[in-house]
Structure formats: C-alpha cells, structure tokens
Amino acid sequence: AQSVTQLDSHVSVSEGTPVLLRCNYSSSYSPSLFWYVQHPNKGLQLLLKYTSAATLVKGINGFEAEFKKSETSFHLTKPSAHMSDAAEYFCVVRGSNYKLTFGKGTLLTVNP
Amino acid sequence: DAGVIQSPRHEVTEMGQEVTLRCKPISGHNSLFWYRQTMMRGLELLIYFNNNVPIDDSGMPEDRFSAKMPNASFSTLKIQPSEPRDSAVYFCASSSTGLTDTQYFGPGTRLTVL
Numbered sequence: 755a756q757s758v759t760q761l762d763s764h765v766s767v768s769e770g771t772p773v774l775l776r777c778n779y780s781s782s783y784s785p786s787l788f789w790y791v792q793h794p795n796k797g798l799q800l801l802l803k804y805t806s807a808a809t810l811v812k813g814i815n816g817f818e819a820e821f822k823k824s825e826t827s828f829h830l831t832k833p834s835a836h837m838s839d840a841a842e843y844f845c846v847v848r849g850s851n852y853k854l855t856f857g858k859g860t861l862l863t864v865n866p
Numbered sequence: 867d868a869g870v871i872q873s874p875r876h877e878v879t880e881m882g883q884e885v886t887l888r889c890k891p892i893s894g895h896n897s898l899f900w901y902r903q904t905m906m907r908g909l910e911l912l913i914y915f916n917n918n919v920p921i922d923d924s925g926m927p928e929d930r931f932s933a934k935m936p937n938a939s940f941s942t943l944k945i946q947p948s949e950p951r952d953s954a955v956y957f958c959a960s961s962s963t964g965l966t967d968t969q970y971f972g973p974g975t976r977l978t979v980l
Binding site for chain 2: 797800844858
C-alpha cells in the first residue's frame with residue numbers, strides 16, 4: 755500500500771521569494787515519486803520525477819525536489835517564484851506497479 | 867509530438883443521456899489510463915489498458931461506465947445513463963513500453979451532467 759500527504763492545501767508567496775511545497779509519502783516498496791502541476795482548466799504537466807537515481811531532482815521551470823528516505827519526504831522547491839507559477843501542484847507516488855497515488859494538491863498563489 | 871489528445875474539452879448533458887469521451891494517446895505509447903478528478907475525491911484511476919487490453923478496471927464506479935480501446939491510437943470512456951454525480955473532469959494519460967514509465971496526461975474533459 756502507498757499513500758501521499760501534501761502538508762499544505764494552500765501556499766501563498768510573493769513574486770521573487772522562495773517556494774516550498776511539502777510532501778510526505780509512505781510505500782511498501784522503493785517508490786517512484788513525481789510532482790505534477792495543473793494550471794487552471796489545463797491538464798497535468800510533469801514537473802519532475804525521482805526513480806532511485808540522484809536524490810536531488812531538477813525539473814522544468816526552475817523547480818527541484820529532494821528525496822529524503824529517512825524523512826519519507828519529497829518536498830518541491832524553487833528559489834524565486836514567478837507569477838506564472840500560480841497553479842495547483844500534486845505530489846504523486848508509484849509503488850511496484852503502474853498505479854499512481856495522488857496527493858490532494860497544494861494550491862500555490864503568487865502575489866505581485 | 868502532439869501529446870495526449872482528448873475530446874470534447876467540455877461536455878454538458880442532461881441526466882439519463884449517454885456520454886462518450888475520447889482519447890488519443892501519444893504515438894508509440896502502449897499503456898493508457900483513464901482518471902476522474904473531483905473536488906471530493908481528488909484524482910482516481912478508473913481503468914488501465916496495456917496493449918489495448920483492459921488490465922485493471924477496479925476503479926470503474928459501476929456498470930454505467932464502460933471503456934474500450936479498439937486500437938493503439940484510440941480509446942473511449944462511455945457513461946450510460948449519465949447522472950449528476952458523474953460531473954467531474956476526466957483525464958486520459960498514456961505511457962510507453964514499461965509499466966512503470968512516466969504517465970503523460972491529456973488536457974481533460976470537463977463533464978457537467980444537469
């Protein structure tokens with residue numbers, strides 16, 4: 755069994771300040787972990803993925819995430835937020851098969 | 867690459883009517899997934915096809931829902947009869963040869979059942 759918890763349902767930052775979106779997971783297997791982003795009325799776009807290679811994963815648009823097994827965390831960060839980053843972000847875990855388990859999402863608001 | 871294509875993007879129908887949602891996966895991908903997104907339940911996997919064969923339909927809500935994949939480039943999700951509680955965004959996703967490969971999502975179909 756696997757699960758994922760996004761610790762914040764809503765995060766609000768100012769443009770140019772750092773972004774931190776928190777995610778904890780549980781999995782019976784060595785998991786693959788993903789972050790997807792969903793802009794309003796759009797589909798889900800893959801930001802980055804971890805599949806047991808380097809623990810620090812770099813994604814698109816300046817985002818990165820660090821896999822910490824001891825903390826069962828996979829937090830998403832970005833040094834400087836842009837207005838275009840405003841969207842909903844989903845942390846996703848996959849165990850031994852194809853099934854993805856989605857977190858409930860974190861809505862990121864970027865203030866000018 | 868055109869990505870995963872879904873149609874229609876929006877569908878408004880009345881309770882009791884048949885609804886058909888369509889999906890064209892990324893060329894060369896042999897796994898296809900249908901998901902439903904609602905505020906209450908988030909994103910849920912409805913059904914998974916591999917090489918056009920349904921492998922896992924345990925997420926299909928009830929007999930009113932059916933899905934087909936007649937060939938590698940086309941899939942449908944049908945609801946008959948539709949009910950207001952079926953209102954949601956339905957996503958199709960595809961992935962390539964490995965079952966554990968990354969899933970790429972389409973833009974979704976927003977279904978409203980009145």
